[in-house]
Amino acid sequence: MSTWENWGRSVRTQPVRLLHPASTAEVQAAVLAAARDGLPVKAYGAGHSFTAIAATEGVLLSLDRMDRVLGSDPATRRVRVQAGISLHALNPQLKALGLALPNLGDVDPQSVAGAVSTGTHGTGDRLHGISAAVVGVQLVTATGDVLEIDEQHPWFGASRVTLGALGIITEVTLQCAPAFLLHAREEPMALPEVLERLPELVGENDHFEFYWFPHTEKALIKRNNRVPDGTAVQPLGRFRHWLDDEFLSNTLYERVNRVAARRRGLIPRINAISGSLLGAREYTTDSFDVFVSPRTVRFRESEFAMPRTALPDVIAALQSWFAGGHENISFPIEVRFTAPDDVWMSTGHERANCYVAVHQYWRSDPTAYFAAAQDVFTAHEGRPHWGKMHTLGADYLSQRYARFDDFVAIRDELDPERRFSNPYLDRVLG
Ligand SMILES: Cc1cc2nc3c(=O)[nH]c(=O)nc-3n(C[C@H](O)[C@H](O)[C@H](O)COP(=O)(O)OP(=O)(O)OC[C@H]3O[C@@H](n4cnc5c(N)ncnc54)[C@H](O)[C@@H]3O)c2cc1C
Missing domain, CATH: 3.30.465.10 (Uridine Diphospho-n-acetylenolpyruvylglucosamine Reductase; domain 3)
Known part of the structure; x- marks a missing residue:
């Protein structure tokens, strides 16, 4: 029996078998053997979901x-x-x-x-x-x-x-x-200005997002835009890359969070300093190198998709929760945007969304913060990211997805014995 743990250290299980099939035929054999033994089967990828969506005590496939x-x-x-x-x-x-x-x-x-x-x-x-x-x-x-x-x-x-x-x-x-290059432009901006200029910032950039530092009015905005073919690559200098992405965002941030986990009263000042330290920078490189950053500070996360018009009210409600003095939170809140899609169980199904993500350092208990945030998000028809922490069940979720019943009907047809289920799926799909 092996022990399996996810990246966020929020889920730990002991599958009866942990297998690494090398072909479709080996996956078929693993599923048939599990059925013979009456065991559930799940596959996992990198274990980067914070929920127990990939967990099983049956047969786990990598x-x-x-x-x-x-x-x-x-x-x-x-x-x-x-x-x-x-x-x-x-x-x-x-x-x-x-x-x-x-x-x-x-x-x-x-x-x-x-x-x-x-x-x-x-x-x-x-x-x-x-x-x-x-x-x-x-x-x-x-x-x-x-x-x-x-x-x-x-x-x-x-x-x-x-x-x-x-x-x-x-x-x-x-x-x-x-293949395309992106020009990245990152800079601090006061939260009220971000909210006031939101339609322009979101609409006039290919990829716009911002991070808001709780207990402050500081935000860091990121604008990534495609550049015309033939534009020269201008990556960040190696030192600047190390300073921003490795040291400030990861190494130093880990130490800061360790201190903050013990002395939570310091967090508002730390956030104000963090919001000022991450200064403006611009660079142009391959799209995937712009989208992706290293993350070595472990955390837990909850993220919900909501109609874009809800964003000012959602931010105001989170601000008033912080002002209530319940808990000091060190991680910035990440806000993103997507267009409607036609994928039945996608958080983006037929809706232009804003996404609001709350994080908690992995050594600190996220329960109260995430519960308060979930109350705010569900008041605005929030759809939780399936891989990020939430406590909702099928009764709520079936109201949020127009094709929920159609999806469950296909599940009933394909997997009547629930070979691929686990407690998380029982909860969210019923
Ligand atoms: C540091 C960090 C940053 C993140 N950033 C983002 C982000 O920017 N945007 C975002 O939306 N999410 C983000 N996530 C969440 C993450 O992208 C999702 O949770 C994703 O599902 C993780 O992929 P994984 O390969 O680790 O899958 P796992 O977490 O291992 O599994 C996820 C689900 O996929 C299923 N699965 C895996 N492989 C198979 C298979 N072969 N067949 C059938 N089912 C399978 C599992 O059973 C489970 O249901 C982040 C997570 C972390 C830890």
């Missing part, structure tokens, strides 16, 4: 040996990959093909299957989460059969964000864009 690009079509810019490939490994291989994913989140260790299964997203007024780039999925079902779901298949809408509930994904076809 697809880390299924990590190859299988083929690409230059005419359609479609790329077929094995489901266990990480975004970190995929991005440079796409670049070598002259391609890129149109949008990414802010880290890259996740597997393709894990990222799409929970609706992992970045930011962009006219852009979607990674799942919207999925145009085909190969799935090993509970009977051990291999199912190919393409755009014509009636279950296509359910296959791109599956929560891991429909089967084991073994291959994915991704619709890519031509």
Whole structure:
């Protein structure tokens, strides 16, 4: 029996078997053997979900040996990959093909299957989460059969964000864009100014997001925009990259959080200093190098998607919770934006969203803070990120997703014995 733990150290389980299949046939065999033994089966990618969505005490599959690009079509810019490939490994291989994913989140260790299964997203007024780039999925079902779901298949809408509930994904076809460079411009801006200029900041940039430092009116805004073909790469100098991304954002931040976890009264002053230390910077480089930053300070996170119009009220409600003196919070709050998509269980389903993410250092208990934030988010039709912490169940979630019942009907047909379920899925899907 092995012990499995997620990145955020919020989930720990002891699966009966932990297997590393190297092919679709080996995944089929693992699923059939689990069925024979009456055990549930789950796959995990990088364990980067904060919820127990990937956890099982049955058979746990890592697809880390299924990590190859299988083929690409230059005419359609479609790329077929094995489901266990990480975004970190995929991005440079796409670049070598002259391609890129149109949008990414802010880290890259996740597997393709894990990222799409929970609706992992970045930011962009006219852009979607990674799942919207999925145009085909190969799935090993509970009977051990291999199912190919393409755009014509009636279950296509359910296959791109599956929560891991429909089967084991073994291959994915991704619709890519031509490789592109981004010009990144990061600078501090006072929160009231960010909120006042929001329509312009969101609408006039390809990718806009901001971080707000709790207990202060300080924010750091990030504007990433595509540059014309032929623009020269201008990366950050190595020292500046180390100073900003490694030292200030990670090494120093870890030490600061250790102190803050013991002396929470210092946090408002620390946040004010942090908000001033991360100064303005500009650079131009490959899209995936701009989207992605290293994250070595461990934390827990809760994130909800809400209609964009809710944002000022959501921020005001969080400000008043902080003003109530309940708890001092050291991690900045991250705010992002996406366009509506047609993926049934995506947080972006048919809605232009803002996303508000709250974080807590992993050594501090997030329960009270995340519960207060969840109350604010659910008052605004919030849809929780499937991989980030929340306490909601099927009764609430079925009201938030127009195709919820259709998704559950497909689950009933594909997995009537709940081979791929776990307590988290029982809670959120009923
Ligand atoms: C530091 C950090 C930064 C993050 N940044 C972002 C961000 O910017 N944007 C964002 O939206 N999210 C972000 N996340 C959340 C993360 O992207 C998601 O939780 C994602 O699902 C993790 O991918 P994973 O490969 O680790 O999957 P896991 O967490 O291991 O699994 C997630 C789900 O996918 C299922 N799954 C995995 N592989 C398969 C398979 N082969 N077949 C079927 N199901 C499978 C699992 O069973 C589970 O249900 C972040 C998380 C961390 C820790």
